[in-house]
Amino acid sequence: MSKKFHIQRSPFVVPTQDGKLIEEHFGRASDGNSQISIAHMVAPPGWSEPFQTPEFEEYTVIIRGKKQFIIEGETVVLQAGESIKIEKDTRVQYSNPFDEECEYIAICLPAFSIESVNREAE
Template identity: 45%
Template sequence: MPRHVTAPTRIPVPGDKTIKEHVGRVNTGTSSLSVAHMIAPPGWQEPAQAPAFDEVTIVVRGTMRVEYDGGHLDVEAGETVLCEAGERIRYLNPSEADECEYWAICTPAFSPDAVHREA
């Protein structure tokens, strides 16, 4: 029988970024996949990481910058980026005025232990 998810779970994180997990370890107990809707405030950034999962980021509004060893990509509204497991990356919102709204799909599901963020 299909599982009907009627509401996401808000995941608290520092830096005023909003994460609403629709499918994943927290909201549905799913370990194979996670799907989350996110809003990054202007100027938001997080430490570099080398996750143990693939992550697809689909930008709905604004710009998401993805820094990687050797450069960076600016992913605009309507565009998608795939970051593969083990790749060292860093996400940030380069705008000082606009939010960045996006969806993140991770396989296997996101977990704090598997993201491997740098201190």
């Protein structure tokens, strides 16, 4: 009989060039799951990504610090204990323009892929 659960003790650490820590616990890179990805992230002060229009829903739960979202031209700042759901096919930019780290959990449905995130050139 196969187990009815899976404990993730060694998430896939996504290589980055911008100082951001990305630990994918479940998803394409960690366990081949294309239905959902769940990642623990820490964005350093001053971090930002290019605008993107993902083909997946993205949920973000802020654990520590603050994170800025520019969603279809509207700026939203979330703090620890707050969360947001961004619908697929929505133009968004994620950043941490603040002077402290931002720790958060990101969940993508279906799973994140570099092909479906649709990042704009910087």
